[in-house]
Amino acid sequence: MAAMETIKVLSLALILTSFAAIELRNLRGALWAYMLQALLLVAIIFVFATLHPALFIWGITALITKFAIISWLLAHSIHQGEPQEYQPLIELLPSVFVVGLLALVTYRLTHTYTTFLAPTKLATEEPFRTNIAVSLTVFLIGLYGILTRRDAIKVVIGLCLMENGAHLSLVSLAPGVRETVLIGIVTDVVIAVWLLLYIINEIRRQFGSTDSFRLSELRW
Amino acid sequence: MEWLPIALLVVPLIFAGLVWIARQEARPFLSLLGTGIALLLAIYQAILVSQAHEITCLGEEILVDGLSAFMALLITFISFVCTIYSTAYLTLPHLKEATEERLRMFQSLFLVLEFTLLWTVMTNNIVLLWVALEATTLASALLVSFYWNRRALEAGYKYLLLLTVGITSALFGCVLFYAAAAPHLGDEPALLITNLRLVIGKLPEHISLIVAVLLIIGFGTKAGLAPFHPWIPDAHAEAPTVMSAILSGIIIKVPLYAILRIMSLFAPRFPELGSLLLGIGIFSMLLGSLLALLQEDLKRLLAYSSAAQIGYVAAGIGVVSYLGYYGALLHIAHHAMTKALLFMAGGVVAAMAKTRQIPALGGIARKMPATSIFFLIGALSLGGVPLFSGFISKLTVILALTQARAWVSVTIAVGVSLLTLAYILRAFQQVFWGEPRSPEASSEDIKEAPLPMLLAMALLVLGIFAIGLGVQLFDPILDLAARP
Numbered sequence: 001m002a003a004m005e006t007i008k009v010l011s012l013a014l015i016l017t018s019f020a021a022i023e024l025r026n027l028r029g030a031l032w033a034y035m036l037q038a039l040l041l042v043a044i045i046f047v048f049a050t051l052h053p054a055l056f057i058w059g060i061t062a063l064i065t066k067f068a069i070i071s072w073l074l075a076h077s078i079h080q081g082e083p084q085e086y087q088p089l090i091e092l093l094p095s096v097f098v099v100g101l102l103a104l105v106t107y108r109l110t111h112t113y114t115t116f117l118a119p120t121k122l123a124t125e126e127p128f129r130t131n132i133a134v135s136l137t138v139f140l141i142g143l144y145g146i147l148t149r150r151d152a153i154k155v156v157i158g159l160c161l162m163e164n165g166a167h168l169s170l171v172s173l174a175p176g177v178r179e180t181v182l183i184g185i186v187t188d189v190v191i192a193v194w195l196l197l198y199i200i201n202e203i204r205r206q207f208g209s210t211d212s213f214r215l216s217e218l219r220w
Numbered sequence: 221m222e223w224l225p226i227a228l229l230v231v232p233l234i235f236a237g238l239v240w241i242a243r244q245e246a247r248p249f250l251s252l253l254g255t256g257i258a259l260l261l262a263i264y265q266a267i268l269v270s271q272a273h274e275i276t277c278l279g280e281e282i283l284v285d286g287l288s289a290f291m292a293l294l295i296t297f298i299s300f301v302c303t304i305y306s307t308a309y310l311t312l313p314h315l316k317e318a319t320e321e322r323l324r325m326f327q328s329l330f331l332v333l334e335f336t337l338l339w340t341v342m343t344n345n346i347v348l349l350w351v352a353l354e355a356t357t358l359a360s361a362l363l364v365s366f367y368w369n370r371r372a373l374e375a376g377y378k379y380l381l382l383l384t385v386g387i388t389s390a391l392f393g394c395v396l397f398y399a400a401a402a403p404h405l406g407d408e409p410a411l412l413i414t415n416l417r418l419v420i421g422k423l424p425e426h427i428s429l430i431v432a433v434l435l436i437i438g439f440g441t442k443a444g445l446a447p448f449h450p451w452i453p454d455a456h457a458e459a460p461t462v463m464s465a466i467l468s469g470i471i472i473k474v475p476l477y478a479i480l481r482i483m484s485l486f487a488p489r490f491p492e493l494g495s496l497l498l499g500i501g502i503f504s505m506l507l508g509s510l511l512a513l514l515q516e517d518l519k520r521l522l523a524y525s526s527a528a529q530i531g532y533v534a535a536g537i538g539v540v541s542y543l544g545y546y547g548a549l550l551h552i553a554h555h556a557m558t559k560a561l562l563f564m565a566g567g568v569v570a571a572m573a574k575t576r577q578i579p580a581l582g583g584i585a586r587k588m589p590a591t592s593i594f595f596l597i598g599a600l601s602l603g604g605v606p607l608f609s610g611f612i613s614k615l616t617v618i619l620a621l622t623q624a625r626a627w628v629s630v631t632i633a634v635g636v637s638l639l640t641l642a643y644i645l646r647a648f649q650q651v652f653w654g655e656p657r658s659p660e661a662s663s664e665d666i667k668e669a670p671l672p673m674l675l676a677m678a679l680l681v682l683g684i685f686a687i688g689l690g691v692q693l694f695d696p697i698l699d700l701a702a703r704p
Contacts, residue, residue, distance in 0.1 A: 119400030173399035184351035
C-alpha cells in the first residue's frame with residue numbers, strides 16, 4: 001500500500017505547515033507555509049484520486065483556487081504593508097506549546113475514536129481514518145489562529161486553514177459529490193477571502209495598520 | 221409551471237446586470253422594475269403552490285413548497301419596499317460624498333443579494349443551501365460597509381469574519397449528513413433534502429445529533445441568536461438604513477428558515493433538539509432586550525431588539541408543533557415588516573438630524589409628523605399591542621409554548637414583550653416628543669421624509685395591519701408552510 005504510506009507522510013507535513021503558517025511571525029514566511037500547505041493538499045487529493053478517479057477534478061480545482069488564487073490574493077495584500085505581524089495575544093513559546101498540544105490531542109482523539117465521528121464503515125478504515133483526523137486538526141489550528149492573532153491578515157490565514165481542513169474532509173466523507181457543488185463551495189471561500197482582504201487593505205489605509213485591536217470603536 | 225421558480229431566480233440577476241451597465245438616471249427605475257417583477261412572480265408562485273402544494277424543477281434541485289413560497293413572498297415584498305425607499309434615500313444630502321461607482325455597486329449588489337436570498341429558500345440541495353446562505357453574507361458584506369469610513373469598515377470586517385467562521389461549522393454538518401445518508405440511498409442523489417428525509421430514521425443516533433447541532437450552531441450564528449449575536453448591532457448600526465431594514469427584515473430570517481427545515485427533519489426523532497432551540501431562543505429574548513434597554517444609539521437599540529425578537533421565532537420552532545411553526549412563521553413576517561418600518565422611520569430621522577443618539581434628539585414630531593406616526597405604529601406593533609401584527613404573532617408563539625407546558629418560557633416571553641413595549645415607547649417619546657435637546661435636533665434642515673420613503677413605510681404599515689387584522693388572508697400559504 002504505497003498510497004497509504006504516501007498519504008501518511010503528506011498528512012504529517014500538512015499539519016506541520018499549518019503549524020508554521022500560524023506560528024511564523026513574519027507574514028511572508030507564513031504565506032510560504034500556506035502555499036506549501038495548499039500544494040500538499042493538492043498532492044493528497046491526487047493520491048486519493050488513485051483510489052477514486054473522480055477526485056482528479058477536485059485536485060485541479062484545489063490547485064487553481066487554494067494554491068493559485070488565494071495565495072496570490074494574500075501575497076498582494078501582504079506586500080502592501082509591514083512584513084512583521086502585530087504581537088499576538090499569546091507569546092511565541094507558550095503559543096507553540098498550545099498549538100502542539102492542541103494538534104496532538106485532536107489527532108490522537110479523532111484517530112482513536114473515528115467510529116464516533118465517521119458516518120460510514122469505509123471512513124473508519126485507513127487511509128480515510130487518518131484523513132479525517134488530519135482535517136479536523138488543521139481545522140482547529142486555523143480556529144486557534146483566528147481566536148488568538150491580532151493581525152487581521154494572520155486571521156485570514158487562519159480562516160484559510162479552517163477552509164483547507166473542511167475541504168480535506170470532503171475527500172473522505174463526500175467523494176461522490178458532483179463537481180458543481182464542489183465549485184459552489186470553493187467559489188464561496190475564494191470570494192470570502194477576497195472580500196476580507198479588500199476590506200483589510202482599506203482598513204490599513206484608513207487606520208494605518210492591520211491590527212484588529214484598533215478596531216474598537218464599536219462596543220456594546 | 222416549472223419555469224416559474226427559475227424565472228423568479230433569474231429576474232433579479234438579469235436586472236443586477238442591467239443596473240450595473242445602465243446610466244445613473246435609469247438605475248432606480250430598473251431596480252424598481254426588477255424587484256417589482258420578482259414580487260409579482262412570487263405572488264403568483266404562492267397562489268399556485270397553495271393549490272398544487274409544490275413545484276419542482278431541474279430534477280428536484282429546486283423545490284418550492286408552502287414554506288419556500290411563503291419565504292420567497294416575504295423576501296420579494298421587503299426587497300421591493302426597500303427599493304422604493306432607496307430611490308429617495310440614495311439622493312439624501314449625506315450620501316452626496318459617495319462616488320458614482322459606489323452607488324452603482326450598491327444598487328447592483330442589492331439585486332444580487334435578492335437572488336441569493338431567493339436561492340437559499342428555494343434550493344432542495346443541502347450543500348447548495350449552505351453555499352447560497354454563505355453567498356447572502358458575501359453579497360451583503362460590501363453593502364454593510366458601504367459608507368467606507370472607519371466604523372463601517374470595522375463593522376464589515378467583523379460581519380464577514382464572524383459569519384464565515386460560524387457557518388463553516390454548518391458546512392461540516394452538511395457534509396457529515398450527506399456522508400451518513402449516502403449509503404442508505406443507493407443511486408438516489410443523497411444531497412436532496414427530500415431524499416434525506418426518507419432515510420433520517422436509519423442514520424446512527426450520535427451522528428444525527430452531531431449533524432443537527434453543527435447545523436443549528438452554523439445557521440444560528442447567521443441568524444444572530446445569542447450567544448452568536450455580537451455582529452448584529454455593529455452591522456445594523458453602521459450599514460445604510462436600507463441595508464439595516466433588509467438585514468433585520470430578511471437576512472437574519474433566512475437562516476431561521478434553514479433551521480426550521482433542519483428541525484422538521486430531525487425533531488420528530490430527537491425532541492431534545494427542540495428543547496435546545498427553545499433554550500437558545502429564551503436566552504436571546506432576555507439578553508437582546510436587556511441590552512436594548514441600555515442603548516442610547518437609536519439604530520443599535522433597534523438592532524438588539526431584533527436579536528430579542530429572533531428569540532421568539534427560535535422558541536416557536538423549538539416547540540416542534542404545528543402551532544409552534546405557524547407562530548414562528550407569523551412572527552418572521554410580522555418582524556420583517558415591523559422592524560423594516562422602524563429602521564426606515566428611525567433612519568430618515570437620523571439622516572436628517574445627523575445624529576443617532578436618542579438623548580440628543582427630541583421634538584422631531586413637529587417637523588416630521590408622518591414619519592413620527594409611522595414610527596409609532598411600528599413601535600406599537602413591536603410591543604405586541606392588539607390590532608397590530610405583533611400581537612397575533614406573539615400570541616400564537618405563546619399559545620404554542622402553553623400547549624407544550626413550557627411555563628417558564630411563557631412567563632419570560634410575556635415579560636420580554638412588556639419590556640419591549642416599554643423601551644421602544646420610551647425611545648419614541650424621547651426622539652419625537654418634547655423639546656429638541658441639541659442644536660442638531662433643532663436644525664432647520666430637518667424636513668418631512670421625501671415621498672418615496674413615506675410610500676415605502678405606508679406599504680409596510682399596510683402589511684402590519686393585514687397581518688394584525690386579517691391573518692386569515694395568509695392562512696392558505698401559512699397552513700402549508702407550517703407543515704414542512
